[in-house]
Amino acid sequence: MKVCKFGGTSVATAEQIKKVVDIVKSDTSRKIIVVSAPGKRYPEDEKVTDLLITLANVALNNKNIETALENVVTRYRLIAEGLGLDSTIAQVIEDDLRNRLATKSNDESLFMDTMKAAGEDNNAKLIAAYFNHVGILAQYACPKKAGLLVNERPERVQALPEGYAQLENLKNAEGIVVFPGFFGYTKSGTLRTFNRGGSDITGSIVAAAVRADLYENFTDVDSVFAANPTVVENPAAIGKMTYREMRELSYAGFSVFHDEALMPAFLRSVPVCIKNTNNPEAPGTMIVSERDYSSQPVIGIATDSGFSTLFVEKYLMNQEIGFGRRLLQILEDEGISFEHTPSGIDNMSVIIRNEYLTEENRVKIIKRIKEELHADDVHFRETDYSMIVLVGEGMRHATGLTARAATAIARTGSNIEMINQGSSEVSLVFGVDKRDEDKILRELYTEFFQRVKVLA
Ligand SMILES: Nc1ncnc2c1ncn2[C@@H]1O[C@H](COP(=O)(O)OP(=O)(O)O)[C@@H](O)[C@H]1O
Numbered sequence: 001m002k003v004c005k006f007g008g009t010s011v012a013t014a015e016q017i018k019k020v021v022d023i024v025k026s027d028t029s030r031k032i033i034v035v036s037a038p039g040k041r042y043p044e045d046e047k048v049t050d051l052l053i054t055l056a057n058v059a060l061n062n063k064n065i066e067t068a069l070e071n072v073v074t075r076y077r078l079i080a081e082g083l084g085l086d087s088t089i090a091q092v093i094e095d096d097l098r099n100r101l102a103t104k105s106n107d108e109s110l111f112m113d114t115m116k117a118a119g120e121d122n123n124a125k126l127i128a129a130y131f132n133h134v135g136i137l138a139q140y141a142c143p144k145k146a147g148l149l150v151n152e153r154p155e156r157v158q159a160l161p162e163g164y165a166q167l168e169n170l171k172n173a174e175g176i177v178v179f180p181g182f183f184g185y186t187k188s189g190t191l192r193t194f195n196r197g198g199s200d201i202t203g204s205i206v207a208a209a210v211r212a213d214l215y216e217n218f219t220d221v222d223s224v225f226a227a228n229p230t231v232v233e234n235p236a237a238i239g240k241m242t243y244r245e246m247r248e249l250s251y252a253g254f255s256v257f258h259d260e261a262l263m264p265a266f267l268r269s270v271p272v273c274i275k276n277t278n279n280p281e282a283p284g285t286m287i288v289s290e291r292d293y294s295s296q297p298v299i300g301i302a303t304d305s306g307f308s309t310l311f312v313e314k315y316l317m318n319q320e321i322g323f324g325r326r327l328l329q330i331l332e333d334e335g336i337s338f339e340h341t342p343s344g345i346d347n348m349s350v351i352i353r354n355e356y357l358t359e360e361n362r363v364k365i366i367k368r369i370k371e372e373l374h375a376d377d378v379h380f381r382e383t384d385y386s387m388i389v390l391v392g393e394g395m396r397h398a399t400g401l402t403a404r405a406a407t408a409i410a411r412t413g414s415n416i417e418m419i420n421q422g423s424s425e426v427s428l429v430f431g432v433d434k435r436d437e438d439k440i441l442r443e444l445y446t447e448f449f450q451r452v453k454v455l456a
């Protein structure tokens with residue numbers, strides 16, 4: 001049995017949803033489908049999830065919600081009309097949204113989750129209705145009843161494997177199961193959403209729970225490419241890669257698949273295939289436990305921007321037991337997670353995503369480090385830093401790879417601010433100035449992939 005997830009672009013319009021039905025019809029093992037909310041129809045368009053966030057914010061600010069509400073309902077109305085469904089479906093969705101709006105309470109975060117989940121929930125109901133409309137038996141699965149359990153607050157939302165036994169019953173459902181992505185329920189019945197892009201995670205959880213033969217993730221590209229296709233012209237398609245490689249690349253900037261979506265499938269050895277809804281015949285990218293990496297040590301190069309460096313210097317830091325722990329404790333107190341901590345004899349840098357930093361907490365952090373750790377110098381050195389990450393299982397066996405990468409970067413005339421080789425040796429990270437990011441990516445791509453057409 002296959003579990004298929006269809007992303008926002010695959011369900012953005014009536015035409016796209018018709019393709020989804022054709023894909024499901026063409027293979028009887030495609031039994032469970034996980035759907036996102038309608039995504040962008042064209043580059044400047046807004047995803048329904050973003051329209052819902054706007055609507056929730058309008059409500060939280062006690063402003064008139066009618067225009068923001070109509071913007072969401074219109075998206076579904078257009079889809080329902082295009083699919084030839086009963087026009088009352090738009091009214092049902094509007095009523096659902098008004099009911100959700102009425103749950104507004106002091107807990108803004110939970111209210112926001114309830115509003116965001118409406119995108120996937122209503123789309124799953126609509127798509128199930130369309131399957132039945134064209135004579136294919138299908139049913140909407142409610143994540144609460146089906147058992148998609150997530151942890152209680154305040155931790156980051158994660159699925160609880162104890163829900164898997166109940167979820168497994170989806171296998172026995174009659175007809176096609178249409179499951180909304182992006183959210184689950186705590187044991188006490190509270191709705192919580194995953195991080196943005198989290199329908200990939202739902203698909204992986206469901207695929208793991210039913211022990212699917214394959215988790216197919218349908219999107220709008222033929223495969224995962226070795227580099228971001230919007231920066232590198234015609235990058236090589238990746239035929240096969242490991243879970244670990246995909247996770248590293250997703251975390252480092254490959255937005256095509258969520259980094260948290262690998263683990264559930266991996267733990268139950270469910271292979272993942274990234275495929276294109278607009279070209280389902282293309283083989284896509286297979287994500288599996290092992291690959292032959294002898295001919296291709298590097299599988300992909302990811303980039304991400306928006307990092308800052310906190311630089312701390314203190315004479316004899318290396319001899320001061322507990323210095324690093326106390327420094328990181330100060331960051332923990334501010335709710336800040338860090339990415340890398342390159343260090344020297346008398347200094348240490350902490351690389352932090354800008355989303356964690358504010359004017360206020362920067363000043364506080366510097367003050368505390370000076371006062372409590374008696375540092376000689378503390379400052380935020382770079383605030384527009386990019387991380388360029390080379391990923392590949394074969395890297396730990398390839399000599400001279402770092403030299404090749406550094407030489408390629410030198411050819412662009414750019415400076416390397418930081419190098420970090422992950423302890424797993426599956427990744428090699430370069431910190432560079434954001435302004436140099438694209439030219440470095442192109443040069444590294446040329447160095448490691450130029451003559452390769454299809455990988456693995
Ligand atoms: N290395 C990469 N390979 C393939 N696609 C990538 C890569 N890096 C970024 N992308 C982008 O990811 C997009 C697909 O992800 P996303 O927009 O989340 O799709 P969906 O709507 O199906 O969830 C592609 O359109 C592509 O622009």
Ligand SMILES: N[C@@H](CC(=O)OP(=O)(O)O)C(=O)O
Pocket residue numbers: 006007008009036037039047049050119181182195196197198199200
């Ligand atoms: N709709 C949610 C969840 C999701 O996974 O969407 P998509 O498949 O469009 O990335 C979001 O926009 O974050």
